Amino acid sequence: RAYVEEKIYKKESVSRFFYRGAFFRYERPQAGREREFHQIGVEVLGYAHPFIDAEIIMLGDLILKSLGLQNYSLELGSVGCFKDREKFREFIRKELAQIQEELCADCQRRVVKNPLRIFDCKVEKCKKIASKLPSLLDALCERCGKHFETVSEILNSMGVKHHQHPHLVRGIDYYTSITFEFQHKSLGAQNTLLAGGRYDQLVEEMGGPSIPACGFALGMERILLALEEEGKLPEVKDGIEVFVCYISEKELPYAFSLLTALRKEGISGEMDYTRKSIKSQLKRADKRKAKLSLILGEEEVKKGEVTVRDMRSGEQFAVKKDEVVNFLRERLKK
Known part of the structure; x- marks a missing residue:
């Protein structure tokens, strides 16, 4: 339309x-x-x-x-084409008229309105009758x-x-x-x-x-x-891969730019905007089932580094910002 x-x-x-x-x-x-x-x-x-x-x-x-x-x-x-269908429709209507009572109630109505629809019926007895009718391809x-x-x-x-x-x-x-x-x-x-x-x-x-x-x-x-x-439904990942934490508002732009960069690289991530403490942010990361957390404070920003915390083992690593994507990819494989 x-x-x-x-x-x-x-x-x-x-x-x-x-x-x-x-x-x-x-x-x-x-x-x-x-x-x-x-x-x-x-x-x-x-x-x-x-x-x-x-x-x-x-x-x-x-x-x-x-x-x-x-x-x-x-x-x-x-x-x-429409001409083919009309000729075949009339032919099928005559064929079905002789056995109309053997059809389901819907197909009995179809014999009058549109007999070709019997070929689309899912009722078993109608399917058997339809299979014995002449082929549309021959018409x-x-x-x-x-x-x-x-x-x-x-x-x-x-x-x-x-x-x-x-x-x-x-x-x-x-x-x-x-x-x-x-x-x-x-x-x-x-x-x-x-x-x-x-x-x-x-x-x-x-x-x-x-x-x-x-x-x-x-x-x-x-x-x-x-x-x-077929057993081929893709596995649905539970939770996220990375949670980005920051100590104060000063580090927020740095944290935000890092989160954006990670998403562009196909790494799922999240961060909190409610000015909570690092402890609260890590609890949020754990609740979101994040595999890794990134911690950013004044020292990390000065050094151009990121502290990476493995949420499963508790291990922490100091990683250069320009190396963090590759480091995360390797760590997420484990």
Whole structure:
């Protein structure tokens, strides 16, 4: 909507976006489908070439691999153009009309409203019936069929393993042509980690011109569940690495500059601004589970040194300010 309202298509012929944030579901929450969830998405508007579909899919694969995930598969499908879908919809409606009573209550309504949604049903008896229905891929027109096969060939040439799914419709009706899902093998019914496809009519439906588009979204909570299943959740560090203490207000600027320098070097740190005694500051450091404390007084400032206290052993070391980062790194490894 923002793309249409801001008329971004007039400013550039091709647009690439990514977003992240919290979202909310209207329907009843389930395992893996919380009321509030967090999503990261990627969108490309302006390209109709199958290579951009492949690029988007490969980006999704790269993200999952970079997180260390392995136990997932890529399902590749196509819902064709609107004409393909309408023909297939009528054909499926006739097929299902003969066995409508065997379907769940939701799918019985879907037979009338949108029979393709049966392919997205999670009820076991409906899944069995749907698996025996004709393939959407066999109903594609020449143009949509060629697009699908080209994307599949590109993925094969780049070593991206995938399965050509005969009934991958996704849960949103605006998709056209390519659809895809990265599914994890250990998450049960809600097993989709990352999914998307092409939606060439969406911009026009929102009031803009006809502009091809494709993209995907990944669910951060699902990703965390998958990482947990594979035993690859990163270790959450408890506490901080360094607490910076200072004796008086005179040393505060020196202490503050040191804390800033440590953070720039990737060392987590903290300090107190309530003018407490060194003893109280060290108690605060201990409460924050700091591994090391830096003590700065008048003498340290004059000498350009820092007193480093190991909070575990109680040992103290006088270290030159320009050597403190390297000293801390070595000490934190122990």
